[in-house]
Amino acid sequence: QVQLVESGGGLVQAGGSLRLSCAASGRTFSSYVMGWFRQAPGKEREFVASISWSGGSTYYANSVKGRFTISRDNAKNTVYLQMNSLKPEDAAVYYCAASPSGLGVPLRRYDYWGQGTQVSVSS
DSSP states (O other): OOEEEEEOOEEEETTOOEEEEEEEESTTGGGSEEEEEEEOTTSOOEEEEEEOTTSSOEEEOTTTTTTEEEEEETTTTEEEEEEOSOOGGGOEEEEEEEESSOTTOOGGGOOEEOOOEEEEEEO
C-alpha cells in the first residue's frame, strides 16, 4: 500500500516556475514507477511525466518536454515535478501516482493516487 500527498501548487504568472512535491508513505516506494498527471476542468486526466524506480529513466508528454523535469529521491520517499516556462494551458489539478508496472504504461496501470494540487497560471 502506498499513500501519496502532493504539495507545491499555487498561482503563478505565465513564464514562471513551480515545483511540485509528492511525499509517499510505505517502505516499497523505490519499487514503483512514479508519474505525474493533470486534469483541467472539463477535460480528461492526462499524462505529464513519469520516472523509473531508480530515477535513471524518464518519460514526458510532448506538451511539457523541455519545460518540465521529473525527479525522485528514494531516501526521502518523494517525487518532484519542476515546472518552468509555465503557460496558461498548463493550469490544472496535478496528481502524482504510483505504478508497479513499466515506465510508459497508461493511466489505468497506476494503482495509487494522491489527492491532487491546483496549479493556476495567469496570462
